[in-house]
Amino acid sequence: MSTKFRDLLALEPLTADELGFLLDQSKPFQEIQKHPLKKLATLRGKTVALAFFETSTRTRISFGAAASRLGADTMNLQAEASSLKKGETLLDTVFNLNAMKPDCLVMRHAASGATDYVARHLDIPVVNAGDGTHEHPSQGLLDALTIRDRLGTIKNLNVTILGDILHSRVARSNIHLLGKFGCKFTLCGPAMWVPRELEKIAPGTPIRCVYRIEEALHGADVIMMLRVQTERLNDPPLSADDYILLYQLDAERLRRASPNAIVLHPGPINRGIEITPDVADGPQSCVLEQVTNGVAVRMAILYLLISGATETDTHPALQVKSKESANASD
Amino acid sequence: MSAPEIDRTLQRLAHEIVEKSGGTKNLALIGIVRRGVPLAQRIAQAMRGIDGVDVPVGVLDITLYRDDLSKVAPQAVLRSSDIPFGVDNMDLVVVDDVLYTGRTIRAAMNGLFDLGRPKRVSLCVLVDRGHREMPIEARYIGRKVQTSDTEIIEVRLQEIDKEERVVLVDRVE
Numbered sequence: 001m002s003t004k005f006r007d008l009l010a011l012e013p014l015t016a017d018e019l020g021f022l023l024d025q026s027k028p029f030q031e032i033q034k035h036p037l038k039k040l041a042t043l044r045g046k047t048v049a050l051a052f053f054e055t056s057t058r059t060r061i062s063f064g065a066a067a068s069r070l071g072a073d074t075m076n077l078q079a080e081a082s083s084l085k086k087g088e089t090l091l092d093t094v095f096n097l098n099a100m101k102p103d104c105l106v107m108r109h110a111a112s113g114a115t116d117y118v119a120r121h122l123d124i125p126v127v128n129a130g131d132g133t134h135e136h137p138s139q140g141l142l143d144a145l146t147i148r149d150r151l152g153t154i155k156n157l158n159v160t161i162l163g164d165i166l167h168s169r170v171a172r173s174n175i176h177l178l179g180k181f182g183c184k185f186t187l188c189g190p191a192m193w194v195p196r197e198l199e200k201i202a203p204g205t206p207i208r209c210v211y212r213i214e215e216a217l218h219g220a221d222v223i224m225m226l227r228v229q230t231e232r233l234n235d236p237p238l239s240a241d242d243y244i245l246l247y248q249l250d251a252e253r254l255r256r257a258s259p260n261a262i263v264l265h266p267g268p269i270n271r272g273i274e275i276t277p278d279v280a281d282g283p284q285s286c287v288l289e290q291v292t293n294g295v296a297v298r299m300a301i302l303y304l305l306i307s308g309a310t311e312t313d314t315h316p317a318l319q320v321k322s323k324e325s326a327n328a329s330d
Numbered sequence: 331m332s333a334p335e336i337d338r339t340l341q342r343l344a345h346e347i348v349e350k351s352g353g354t355k356n357l358a359l360i361g362i363v364r365r366g367v368p369l370a371q372r373i374a375q376a377m378r379g380i381d382g383v384d385v386p387v388g389v390l391d392i393t394l395y396r397d398d399l400s401k402v403a404p405q406a407v408l409r410s411s412d413i414p415f416g417v418d419n420m421d422l423v424v425v426d427d428v429l430y431t432g433r434t435i436r437a438a439m440n441g442l443f444d445l446g447r448p449k450r451v452s453l454c455v456l457v458d459r460g461h462r463e464m465p466i467e468a469r470y471i472g473r474k475v476q477t478s479d480t481e482i483i484e485v486r487l488q489e490i491d492k493e494e495r496v497v498l499v500d501r502v503e
């Protein structure tokens with residue numbers, strides 16, 4: 001009954017069943033985060049290549065921790081130090097990495113679609129750790145896991161996303177995942193970041209764009225904050241003070257949401273810009289749970305992709321109808 | 331084995347465990363996913379009848395601790411482990427349905443030792459079918475059965491399979 005995943009490039013093409021399966025498979029790894037001894041030997045001898053062509057701290061460390069807790073080794077490529085600076089093409093860089101025989105490639109790139117493009121040229125599993133403004137699947141999964149743990153379900157929730165949605169791959173992955181479970185979305189932020197076209201990005205999912213934060217928060221079960229990329233505030237001009245005045249999530253505005261509403265933020269947080277410290281550190285905030293769950297989700301992804309890519313069709317035990325009823329493997 | 335035979339065997343195993351452990355103090359059962367779990371729960375229930383004490387039962391999925399990643403079941407479905415008590419200094423009895431190569435039990439021990447340092451770990455199985463590939467033996471055995479490599483011991487339990495029996499069948503090749 002297990003679902004076969006070769007790569008994890010986007011959440012959009014996955015069904016609700018497949019997404020639910022990925023979330024369920026993360027649960028055993030959440031338990032392992034609580035063990036005194038967190039290291040498994042499951043992927044011993046395997047190597048995960050981490051190629052971050054766009055800078056990242058949290059996601060790269062999280063994938064690295066996930067790999068090492070599964071017993072795998074990592075190879076690291078960071079944009080600043082790479083030969084891309086010397087003019088090598090993306091594919092050449094990736095082929096060189098692949099020639100060092102990793103068992104899986106985790107990749108981030110500033111261009112949307114770059115991960116799909118690379119995956120088409122490689123025979124090892126590829127995980128998208130964020131491509132341009134397209135998707136960030138592991139973030140979508142860890143957010144859903146966090147919501148499910150806190151609220152008990154991810155079905156039929158009112159989800160409000162605040163901030164620069166136009167440029168956000170996190171928002172897209174969340175909409176594609178939660179939308180398949182009947183969630184309704186309210187997108188809110190300055191008009192330049194929340195164009196009406198966003199209402200059509202996930203056919204079948206109710207999405208509305210509103211421009212007043214008070215209206216957007218009304219009745220929300222989940223509030224997803226996005227980081228305000230301060231460098232983008234200048235073009236077109238919107239001062240940080242105006243942003244705070246119009247769109248900052250503070251305790252008073254939060255009261256308009258459902259009493260049990262939770263607040264998510266993918267980080268890094270700009271305290272005092274998009275969110276006030278009392279909300280970021282308050283009881284409704286899940287930001288650190290998100291980080292903890294991120295390691296579990298990424299362990300599940302690496303486990304599934306790497307175990308799925310290892311000699312699957314030749315072993316005689318496969319002909320036994322199923323592991324449980326046959327105890328052929330006992 | 332028929333349903334009444336399975337029941338009598340589990341009753342006897344419960345008595346044996348209590349007797350050899352000198353009571354139920356610090357005793358806990360660890361059921362191996364899947365069929366070890368209902369067996370452990372039934373043994374715990376039988377112990378309540380003997381000693382009037384609730385022996386804690388933990389659940390352990392050994393998939394992540396296997397030594398044969400993906401060979402048997404690619405992208406094997408993980409089930410949750412749930413051991414709601416500290417294992418330090420505990421007297422743990424690992425419960426499984428069939429003891430065969432011993433590899434499952436080796437994996438289970440790796441999993442248990444990630445949780446702490448139990449005082450003692452022993453093994454209880456419904457059926458010991460031989461063919462060991464590891465230096466592992468069960469302390470409590472329901473029944474020993476001579477088998478050949480091509481045979482399978484099929485344990486069917488009410489909680490999982492909606493029927494109750496243990497049979498020896500030929501592997502379909």
